[in-house]
Each structure stands twice: as C-alpha cells, then as structure tokens.
Amino acid sequence: MAQEVVELKQTNSSKIVIKLMFNNGSICDPAGKEGLTYTTAQLITQGGTGEWSFSDIQDKIYPMAAEYGSSVDKEVTIFTFMFIKTGWKNFIRY
Numbered sequence: 001m002a003q004e005v006v007e008l009k010q011t012n013s014s015k016i017v018i019k020l021m022f023n024n025g026s027i028c029d030p031a032g033k034e035g036l037t038y039t040t041a042q043l044i045t046q047g048g049t050g051e052w053s054f055s056d057i058q059d060k061i062y063p064m065a066a067e068y069g070s071s072v073d074k075e076v077t078i079f080t081f082m083f084i085k086t087g088w089k090n091f092i093r094y
Contacts, residue, residue, distance in 0.1 A: 018081045025075040041070035041077050 029036045045068060048054045061067065066083035 014085055015082055016085055020079045020081075022077045022079075023075065024077055025073045027074050037077060038072045041072050041079070045070045045079065 024037060026034070026037050046054055048057065052060070061083075064083055066081070068079070068081045070077065070079045072078075
C-alpha cells in the first residue's frame with residue numbers, strides 16, 4: 001500500500017507539525033466493542049513505554065515545548081506531533 005506525503009509549508013510558523021493519518025476509525029470497531037479504536041489511540045498517546053512512564057515522557061518533552069496526541073473520527077485516526085523548529089532533533093531522538 002502506497003503512502004502519501006503532503007507537506008504544507010507555514011513559513012511564518014516557529015513550529016513543525018506532523019500528522020499521521022490511518023484509514024481506521026470508529027467504524028472499524030467490532031460489534032459489541034464500540035470505542036476500541038479510541039481506546040487504542042489513547043493507550044498509544046497516554047501510555048508509557050517499557051522504560052518510561054507517561055509522566056517521564058511529559059517531563060522530557062516539556063522543555064522542548066513539544067506535544068502530541070490523537071483523535072479518532074468515524075473513518076480515520078490521526079496522531080499529531082508538534083514541536084519547535086529548533087528542537088526537532090531532540091524530539092525525534094525520543
């Protein structure tokens with residue numbers, strides 16, 4: 001499956017915004033398990049890793065003025081990452 005990359009330049013902005021869109025929204029939830037896609041997206045963005053808790057991750061990205069999150073629509077799930085242009089190397093490192 002091919003992936004499409006769309007770049008929208010915002011020359012006056014000091015932020016870089018990356019959005020990853022997946023064609024898998026709430027409509028894909030199995031019968032009787034409504035909310036599964038939303039719960040999965042929240043687990044990805046609000047959970048920790050093997051090494052770091054959610055609080056640890058927040059402590060690391062706070063000084064970079066970075067943030068991330070997810071949204072689930074009927075047909076798509078979108079993960080958004082925002083960070084200052086000067087701090088992108090630090091954000092990507094994590």
